[in-house]
Amino acid sequence: MIGVSPGVYDIKFQPSLKQDFRFEFLTDGDTSLEIFIDGYFAPYAKLSTKHLKGSGYVDVSLSLPEDVDVGGVNGLVIGARQENNPQEGFVLVGEM
Numbered sequence: 001m002i003g004v005s006p007g008v009y010d011i012k013f014q015p016s017l018k019q020d021f022r023f024e025f026l027t028d029g030d031t032s033l034e035i036f037i038d039g040y041f042a043p044y045a046k047l048s049t050k051h052l053k054g055s056g057y058v059d060v061s062l063s064l065p066e067d068v069d070v071g072g073v074n075g076l077v078i079g080a081r082q083e084n085n086p087q088e089g090f091v092l093v094g095e096m
Contacts, residue, residue, distance in 0.1 A: 002026060002027050002028065003025075003026045004023055004024065004025050004026070004080070005023070005024045005026070006023070009021055011062075013064065013068065013074075014064065015064065015065070015066045015067060016063075016064060016065070016066055017062065017063075017064040018061075018062070018063045018064075019061075019062050020059055020060065020061050020062070021059070021060045021062065022057055022058070022059050022060075023057070023058050023060065023078055024055070024056070024057050025052055025055060025056060025057075025058065025080045026055045027052075027054055027055050029054060030053050030054045031053075031054060031082060032051065032052070032053050032082070032083040032084055033051065033052040033053075033080040033081065033082065033083060034050065034051060034080065034081050034082075034083045035047055035049060035050050035051065035052065035058050035078070035079070035080050036050075036078075036079050036080070036081065037060075037076065037077065037078055037079075038076075038077040038079065039074070039075045039076040039077045040068075040070070040074035040075065040076070041062070041064070041074060041075070041076040042076060044062060044063050044064055044065060045060050045061065045062050045063075045076055045078075046060070046061045046063075047059075047060060047078075048060070048061075051083070052080065058078065058080075060078055062076070
């Protein structure tokens with residue numbers, strides 16, 4: 001079994017919001033995972049770890065700015081990809 005829980009956090013923008021979030025990445029066995037961040041708010045997020053061996057938890061600390069330059073829906077992706085073979089492996093994604 002592979003997966004991520006929760007798959008999505010729904011967050012409304014609040015100036016200077018500081019909040020922590022937890023994702024659980026689930027894999028079969030001791031698969032080595034590289035954890036990554038992507039999206040508009042990536043510069044405002046920090047990961048508790050960038051690597052997992054097998055299933056585990058990743059905490060994300062989010063510190064939003066006072067304002068943003070673009071309106072609309074802007075996302076943040078927290079993902080995990082197989083380290084030893086990212087081209088043929090799998091990617092797990094949680095969104096904020």
